Amino acid sequence: MPKNKRYKLNLQYFGGDKTEKATPKKRQDARKKGQVAKSQDLSGSVVLLAAVISLVAFGGFMKERFMKLFTDVLQNRMTMSVTPENITKMFNQYGLQILLLLAPLMVITFVLAIVANVAQVGFMATGQGVTPKFSKINPIKGFKNIFSMRSFVEFLKSILKLVIIAYLVYSTLWGQKQNFASLSHVSAEATFRFAAKMTVNLGIKIGAALFIMAVLDYMYQRYEHEKSLKMSKQEIKDEYKKMEGDPLIKGKIRERQRRMAMQRMMSEVPKADVIITNPTHFAVALKYDGSKMEAPQIIAKGQDYVALRIRELAKEHGVVTMENKPLARALFQRTEIGDVVPADLFQAVAEVLAYVYKLRGKRR
Numbered sequence: 001m002p003k004n005k006r007y008k009l010n011l012q013y014f015g016g017d018k019t020e021k022a023t024p025k026k027r028q029d030a031r032k033k034g035q036v037a038k039s040q041d042l043s044g045s046v047v048l049l050a051a052v053i054s055l056v057a058f059g060g061f062m063k064e065r066f067m068k069l070f071t072d073v074l075q076n077r078m079t080m081s082v083t084p085e086n087i088t089k090m091f092n093q094y095g096l097q098i099l100l101l102l103a104p105l106m107v108i109t110f111v112l113a114i115v116a117n118v119a120q121v122g123f124m125a126t127g128q129g130v131t132p133k134f135s136k137i138n139p140i141k142g143f144k145n146i147f148s149m150r151s152f153v154e155f156l157k158s159i160l161k162l163v164i165i166a167y168l169v170y171s172t173l174w175g176q177k178q179n180f181a182s183l184s185h186v187s188a189e190a191t192f193r194f195a196a197k198m199t200v201n202l203g204i205k206i207g208a209a210l211f212i213m214a215v216l217d218y219m220y221q222r223y224e225h226e227k228s229l230k231m232s233k234q235e236i237k238d239e240y241k242k243m244e245g246d247p248l249i250k251g252k253i254r255e256r257q258r259r260m261a262m263q264r265m266m267s268e269v270p271k272a273d274v275i276i277t278n279p280t281h282f283a284v285a286l287k288y289d290g291s292k293m294e295a296p297q298i299i300a301k302g303q304d305y306v307a308l309r310i311r312e313l314a315k316e317h318g319v320v321t322m323e324n325k326p327l328a329r330a331l332f333q334r335t336e337i338g339d340v341v342p343a344d345l346f347q348a349v350a351e352v353l354a355y356v357y358k359l360r361g362k363r364r
Helices: 003-013 024-032 040-076 084-121 139-146 149-175 177-181 188-229 233-244 247-271 305-316 325-334 343-360
Strands: 274-277 282-287 297-303 320-323
Touching (some): 024 188, 040 084, 040 188, 149 177, 149 188, 247 282, 247 297, 247 305, 274 325, 274 343, 282 305, 282 325, 282 343, 297 305, 305 320, 325 343
Parallel strands (some): 274 320
Antiparallel strands (some): 274 282
């Protein structure tokens, strides 16, 4: 057999190529398992930018708190008597001061980190992604993962990030080479300001570069995620069967329901007062009880084979059969089982029932 034909047969056997977009159920199941499109670099770059921006915005506040803390240590704590109560009180005060000092940085960084994660995957809480799987420690499978395409791409990303960060650090330091030479002639405070300004500038550059790379990485992760979720036509059919039920089983259930409904209908035929026929194509069974019903009621009807079966049951149980082609056709087409006779057919049905009652010797 030629290779092309053999390949096609194998594809047919395994369900074909995965060329179809994932169904909503497939996406929901993957999300429950923690399989979502997410870039870890995006959260990291946002945290870095948030930290640098917080230092720029609240640097004066943090510097003031920091100076007060050290001033208190040097002025007031050197002559303090060392007792358990004093030490406990001092650490409580300093702990509160440190929390207030770091509060802007921590709050802004924490909030933006949450925003970065929610923007990627939305609100999601699942424990399946963190549940340990012993299959992951399989050395053979782990060896395959090391040399997979995904691992190769992650390796290239890491190399690219290191190159970009190294270039930004080198270019920033090289651009300030003249200022480095003059640091020996300025005060310690000016040196500190120069170092802080350069550090903030470098942090913003690195954070912005990582953020751009993270956005591109997120687009790549979405592409890979959509590719991994793709389904074959056979998988879509199997999923539909699971959700809606096997068509063969549903057909059998409907057939059984029709059979049971037919049996119930046939069991009502012996209770009829009259069977109005076409005579061969239609048969409608009527029942009337003046003490319970306002009008005659259709308790059974059928066409062709079912009509023949109704006539046979009527004959077996002594139910009168009347031939009236127009009336039989009208009742069959305009009513359902359980309906009462339409008002415009009252007269015709009444005449038939009167004749039947006369034959049986009943009083109307």
